[in-house]
Amino acid sequence: MELNGALAESGAIRIAQNEQKEWIMERNPTVPEDQWQAMQTCIGFIRENYLSKHFGIAEPKVSAVTFNLDQEASGKTGFQLQQELLQLLTERGLPTETVANADVSNGGIQLAAGGIDKAAGMRYVQGLTGIPKEQCIAVGDSKGDLPAFSEAALTAAPFNGAKELRESVDYFSPFDAEYGILDITNQIIAQKQQA
Amino acid sequence: MAGLGVKGHQVEVFESDSAENGKRYLERITTNIPGVEIVYADNANGGRTLSLAINHETENVQRAARTDIENVLRSAQTHEEWVKAVEQYGANWNARQEEVRQAKLLSIDIDECILPTPRESRLDGNFARDGERFKALDEAGMTIILNTGGQRRRLRKSSNFSNLWGWS
Numbered sequence: 001m002e003l004n005g006a007l008a009e010s011g012a013i014r015i016a017q018n019e020q021k022e023w024i025m026e027r028n029p030t031v032p033e034d035q036w037q038a039m040q041t042c043i044g045f046i047r048e049n050y051l052s053k054h055f056g057i058a059e060p061k062v063s064a065v066t067f068n069l070d071q072e073a074s075g076k077t078g079f080q081l082q083q084e085l086l087q088l089l090t091e092r093g094l095p096t097e098t099v100a101n102a103d104v105s106n107g108g109i110q111l112a113a114g115g116i117d118k119a120a121g122m123r124y125v126q127g128l129t130g131i132p133k134e135q136c137i138a139v140g141d142s143k144g145d146l147p148a149f150s151e152a153a154l155t156a157a158p159f160n161g162a163k164e165l166r167e168s169v170d171y172f173s174p175f176d177a178e179y180g181i182l183d184i185t186n187q188i189i190a191q192k193q194q195a
Numbered sequence: 196m197a198g199l200g201v202k203g204h205q206v207e208v209f210e211s212d213s214a215e216n217g218k219r220y221l222e223r224i225t226t227n228i229p230g231v232e233i234v235y236a237d238n239a240n241g242g243r244t245l246s247l248a249i250n251h252e253t254e255n256v257q258r259a260a261r262t263d264i265e266n267v268l269r270s271a272q273t274h275e276e277w278v279k280a281v282e283q284y285g286a287n288w289n290a291r292q293e294e295v296r297q298a299k300l301l302s303i304d305i306d307e308c309i310l311p312t313p314r315e316s317r318l319d320g321n322f323a324r325d326g327e328r329f330k331a332l333d334e335a336g337m338t339i340i341l342n343t344g345g346q347r348r349r350l351r352k353s354s355n356f357s358n359l360w361g362w363s
Contacts, residue, residue, distance in 0.1 A: 006305075006341040118342060122302060125340055131300045140304035144344045148302055154294055170291060178325070181303065185328040188295055192335040195296040 010144065011121015012063035012113065014128075027062065028124045031115045038094040039063055039113040042085050046109075050074060050081070056108060064112040071107055078104035085109075119147035126151070139184055141165065141177075156184045301332060305343040 005016030014026045027036065043065050050056050050067065055074035058067045069078055076084075085099045095114065103110040118140075126133060138145065138152035141161040149155045149168070156171040158180020166172055171187070173180035329339055 006343065007302075008343050008345065010344045011342070118302075118344070121342060125300065125302070125338075129300060129338055131338065134294075135297055135299040136302065137295070137298045137300070138302045138342075140342070142304070142344075145304050145342075148304075148342060152302065154291060154298060182324055182328065185301075185325070185332065188298070188301065188337075189328060189331050189335065191292055191295040192332070192337075194292075 007118070007121040007125065009061050009063045010116055011118045011124060011148075012061075012116045014121075014124065028116070028120060030120050030124050030127070031063075031113060032095075034095050035098065035113045035115050036063075037092075038089055038096070038098050039065075039111065041089060041092060041094060042099060042111055045085060045088055046081075049084075063116050064110075066110045067108045068106075069108040078107045078109050081109050085111075117147040118145060119151050122148050122151035137188065139181065141180075158184070299336060300338045300340065302340045302342045305341050305345070 005014055007014055012028050012031065014028065016024060016026075018024050039062075043060050046058060046065060046067050047060070050069070051058050053074070054070070055076075056067055056069040058065055067081075069076065069081060071077055082099060082102055082104050085102075086096055089096045089099060098111055098114050122133075122136065122138065125131075126136065133151050134153045136152040137154045137156065138148045139156045140146075140148060141157055143162050143164055145157075146164065146168075149165075154171075155165075155169040156173065157165040157169045158173050158177055160177055160180070161169070161172065171184065173183045332339060
């Protein structure tokens with residue numbers, strides 16, 4: 001299956017091998033371009049004006065960034081940084097909801113591009129493969145997997161799954177973590193072999 | 196009994212001095228829960244005992260939440276409660292066998308599901324078993340997507356796993 005691969009950052013990025021066996025990393029095209037631009041603009045601003053001056057530590061991703069602001073060194077608060085980013089995006093005509101909805105409660109700022117979740121990732125892969133939702137199975141263990149579940153006909157979770165999943169999945173394995181995955185895949189294989 | 200996910204049913208007969216007819220009957224019902232059996236046994240007084248047998252030697256039960264299974268199932272005081280407890284596991288999935296057979300795409304969250312925390316706790320043998328199963332699913336025509344909320348660099352940590360799967 002050439003399309004076997006991985007989705008990272010909650011469906012923002014697809015990683016797979018092409019026909020030449022080269023690794024490729026694609027941005028999820030179902031995410032609006034202006035959302036990507038807004039995210040990259042914010043990451044660039046934080047790098048240039050804060051990171052390069054050692055005003056904090058960042059965990060940048062392609063579609064998100066968590067910036068732990070050193071308020072003493074920078075003389076700024078997370079709220080002030082948020083206002084700077086909002087002004088920047090407004091000046092450039094980019095969507096501002098990513099920044100407006102950002103979490104600044106811990107002094108820094110956490111940003112994630114709008115329109116990205118595991119449901120968007122599932123739709124991306126479904127579009128690439130032509131496999132409809134009705135023929136998809138999604139397996140996960142946390143609340144962050146619920147969007148992916150909304151784009152699958154069948155769902156399963158290992159025993160350590162969050163309470164929200166426990167009540168909604170089609171199959172709740174009696175085994176936890178990776179043993180649950182072994183159990184779930186075993187059951188799928190068994191059904192496939194009977195088909 | 197189909198709703199219970201029953202996979203096999205076996206009746207064993209034992210000679211017994213305490214039984215009225217000199218025989219005792221033991222029914223062993225294999226469930227869809229690996230390593231878990233329902234056992235009915237005739238009592239000497241003519242009644243029947245319903246009990247739970249868990250095979251701790253089953254491969255998949257090495258680090259399974261067997262204590263949790265036992266707690267849930269043993270908490271049942273009546274047959275009806277017991278059936279309900281067993282039905283929590285697998286009954287819905289069993290009822291949708293045809294959809295499982297028709298499925299073509301499997302999306303699996305990586306964290307905790309494939310890469311536990313701490314990562315070092317993941318045994319090579321488990322990677323190998325996942326690899327075998329994913330190859331089997333691949334051969335059955337399924338597209339498999341590892342799905343993580345984390346960064347792409349985290350995926351590199353699963354390189355050993357992906358090598359087993361033929362990603363290298």
